[in-house]
Amino acid sequence: MSVPRKFGIRILLLILSIFILSSTAAAQNTIYFNSKDITSEIETVSREGELLIKARDLAELLDADLTWRPALKSLEMKSQNVTIKIMANSRYIQIGNDALKTRAGLQLVDNQAYIPLAKSIEAFGYLLEYQRDNEELYIFQPETTINNVSWQEDGNQLQIKMDEITPYRILHSEDGREITIEIDKAVIDQEFSDNISNNNYYLRVVNVPDRALLRLIIKSRTPIPFQIDGGVYEYEDSLVLSFLPQLKDIRIDKNNILKVEATGEIPDAKTKYISESKKMIIDIPSVVIGNFDLDIENHPLIKDIKVTQHDLDPVILRIEATMVNGDIFKPLKREKNSLLAFKPGQRSEITNLDYAAGSFSFDSSSALNPELFLLETPPRLVMNLYHVNRGAGILDKIEVNNSLIKNLRTARFDEQTVRIVADLKELTGYDWVEEEKNGIYHYTVNLKNKFAEIRTEDNDKYQYLDILMDSRAEYEVKKFNYPHRIVVDFKNTLNNLDEFKTIEKTSLIKDIRSSNYQLEGEEVTRLVFELNDYYSHRVETYQDKHGIKIALAKDYLNKQMKEDREIESHLIVVDAGHGGFDPGAIGMTGLEEKVSNLAIAREIASQLADKDQTVLLTRNSDRFHSLQQRVKFANARNADLFVSIHANSFNNPQTGGVETYYNQHENNQNRFLAEKIHDKLGRGLGIYDRGIKESNFYVIKYTKMPSALIEVAFVSNPGEEKMLQSSKFQKKAASLITEGILDYLEENGGK
Incomplete structure (x- = not known):
């Protein structure tokens, strides 16, 4: 049976209209206003890829005055001190003396005015954030206002003053020339002024409407001396970015004092001496090169100075001074925090070389910066002490013969150097500790501990982890979650677990592994015991603190352990x-x-x-x-x-x-x-x-x-x-x- 032409066209138009209506409905977002779902309370349509809201609904939402001029097909909406105007067949919203371009402009749908939701509501100072692939739109008032951005402390700090600190992020570009500060739910104060742009720095403020955040972008002609870790802190209602100080000057004064000055506070430096090449190396953390003056030409003590940015993570500035005669410069007491000073030193006298369990020590009349290194054949630890004389209690040889060390030897290596050698049973790690009291410096070299045995035990009440060390252990036991695991951090410990056979697991212990990492600048050996389940645990020591016993409670014992425990008052x-x-x-x-x-x-x-x-x-x-x-x-x-x-x-x-x-x-x-x-x-x-x-x-x-x-x-x-x-x-x-x-x-x- 044939279908009449006119009737077929009507069916086609009906199908198209249903498709258009369903497409419009599908474009409907879930919209929240100040945390309340208002989707069912307002009418929206989608036109030219832009979400429009019925003007009267928006006016009611904002408690705004709405004026419609039929002859001009234009509307005016006013709320508090903000007025917007928009006309049909125009893509622009007028906000005071400014104009904002939209995609669809004002649209008449069933003789009702619809206007762009995002652009209109932003004009009234609200923020928007899209979530879940743009299906949800959140509208809320700003939570903070950026009032001022200014330099502090001679340009080494940048202060961002705001009403209240909201969540923020600091981003640093790879080339170091740009810093971006993202601040959630923030707006710029109407009287905000740029107080940081200068010949080197440029500030750009960017509002990110669909993420409800503000970006402060700081660009520089040169890398910005800033570290994200430790470079930002909160002070009252301000964010403060601390820029790293830059090297300003290296000079030697008339008293032969070597001075290193920076634009801001300099942390304590580490110095070492290399006798063979007659060099003194000064490593200064958290300082960058910058533009600096260097004045040591034709000096009788220092032949040359080389400055490099030795490392960027962490930031370390290296000053390498080559001495004419191999003289040693020793650090002086700090006069101000932006200045390091070094004076040609008199020979120190070392005394009282002694050995204790796992370490040896001696005293010195002044601060030392030794060179320490290991030699493999035979295994030994060597320490070179520069500009030093041997005094009382420094013997040529001390017999030790324990599990770590055979003996200690001392001798004058050359005119500048005294050498201390620890003959080891086998190669091991070490650390160097300095303590000063009443002008006398006490130095200790700790040889690293080792694991002697790791085993597990199981009975009807507990499952045990037994860790036995060669010497007394310095450790910390921690409980971590997700997944449950017991972690033991050992200081001054060699990770020799590859020498052990597979450690037997229990019903509670799922896996055992080890790693080495830096904790507060000190290398730590970490043992991780991943658990199938966890209820509680206790830690005990045994064998004169050489051993650690961790008791893991079984399920039925957990309640009893909690009831029986006695804790001192805090x-x-x-x-x-x-x-x-x-x-x-x-x-x-x-x-x-x-x-x-x-x-x-x-x-x-x-x-x-x-x-x-x-x-x-x-x-x-x-x-x-x-x-x-x-x-x-x-x-x-x-x-x-x-x-x-x-x-x-x-x-x-x-x-x-x-x-x-x-x-x-x-x-x-x-x-x-x-x-x-x-x-x-x-x-x-x-x-x-x-x-x-x-x-x-x-x-x-x-x-x-x-x-x-x-x-x-x-x-x-x-x-x-x-x-x-x-x-x-x-x-x-x-x-x-x-x-x-x-x-x-x-x-x-x-x-």
């Missing part, structure tokens, strides 16, 4: 975040973060007190205390631990979970405390485990004791908001945090 400060006029984050049903924070903090204090711990709360009522006051409170009382309680928040109400933060400053116990607490929360709280993270939160950055900050749950997540309101959940969270604190104390100062 002073613990528990901090309930926010308070008073600062509610913190607010949930969809109105729960204020400060309320649940205080409830959980009080419960932790009560439970710790039941365990004979002394607990202080930074606030025990609905009062406001600044971050600085909370830190001063803990520091002034010399607390043993500091734990801060918070609830998290995010624009997406589906985001949830628990996470624990630490700050890795000079207190290296912070991560260990965070791990102990989070191990309990992650496994026992019953919500998504977001893990342990490092952060610069003020209260954990500036407290002097081990500290951790816990985001117990998300108040912005409706389900978790309900949990946070529940006394049962509050007590459960407090109990898990208390258990983590007690676990930490048991292994660090417990009884």
Whole structure:
């Protein structure tokens, strides 16, 4: 049967219209405004690849005045001090005296005006962020305003002043000529002025609309002397970027004092002498070359000076001075922090060479910078001491004959050098330690320890890890998560595990491995015991501290171990975040973060007190205390631990979970405390485990004791908001945090 032509055309048009409508509907984004899903409350369409919103819906959303001029087919929208104008058949939005180009402009759909959502709402000062492949659009007000960017301290620091510090990232280009500071949910103050651009530096401000962040891009004609690690810190409501000092001047004054000066503070340098080539090498960390003056021409003591950027990771400046007669320059006491000074030295006198378990030592009348190296055949450790005389107690030979060393020998190697030789049973590592007291320098050479035996044991109560060393062990045992593992870090230890046969595993021990890495500038040998499961553990020593015994509790024993443990009393400060006029984050049903924070903090204090711990709360009522006051409170009382309680928040109400933060400053116990607490929360709280993270939160950055900050749950997540309101959940969270604190104390100062 044939279909009439007109009827077929109508069917085709109907199909096309359905396709167009379905395409428009498919383009609909899920839209959140200040964390609330408003998708069903507004009407949007997609035109020319741009999302448009009905003008009246946007006006209601922003509480703005809307004026429509039918004759001109134009509209005007005004909210607070911002007015935008847009006309049909124009792609431009007028904002005051400025014009912003869009893709689609104003579109009339069913006699209703639709305008570009992103461009319009940005004009009113809101920020946008697309997530999940652009399917979700979040609209929110800025959380901070950048007020000023300026140079500080003679151009060695850059200060970014803002209302409040929000999450940020620092990016450094490969060629070192560009630094990008990304600041989340930030806008530029209307009165902001560029106070840093000069002949060498140029500042560019970029708003990244679809990621709700601001970029401050600093470009330079030359590499910028900046290190991301340690080069940025927070001061009150400012970010401060510390640029590395540059070498300014090398000179020798009329008193033959060699002076090295930089544009800023110079860390202590390491110096060494190479007698064969009559060279002194000065390695200065965290200083770059720059443009410097060098004035040593025709000097009777120094023949030549060569300056190089010896390393960039970490940054090390090397000054290599070739002496005319092999004289040695010794460091003088610092007069100012930007200056190093060296004086031609008198011969030092070394005395009292002695041997103790695993080390040998001697005294010197002044500071020394020896050359140490190993020789293989026969195995021996050689130390060259320059500009030195042998004094009392420096024998030609000392018989030792133990497991590490046969004997010590001393002799004058040449006119400038005294040599100390340790004849070894076999090649091993070593380190060099200097201690100064009352003008006398005491030097110790520690020969590295070795593993003698590693074995596992198993009985009905425990599984054991037994680690036996050649000499007394210097170690630290840590518990890590994800996956569960026991880690033992050994200082001054040779990694000789390849000499051992396969170590027998147990039902708890899944894998055993080792590695070497740098910890606070010192090489550490690490043993990792990956576990199938973990309940708790204890550490004991045996065989005069040559051995370490780690007892891993089995499941049924865990409860008994916890009940039986006795821990000495410590002073613990528990901090309930926010308070008073600062509610913190607010949930969809109105729960204020400060309320649940205080409830959980009080419960932790009560439970710790039941365990004979002394607990202080930074606030025990609905009062406001600044971050600085909370830190001063803990520091002034010399607390043993500091734990801060918070609830998290995010624009997406589906985001949830628990996470624990630490700050890795000079207190290296912070991560260990965070791990102990989070191990309990992650496994026992019953919500998504977001893990342990490092952060610069003020209260954990500036407290002097081990500290951790816990985001117990998300108040912005409706389900978790309900949990946070529940006394049962509050007590459960407090109990898990208390258990983590007690676990930490048991292994660090417990009884």
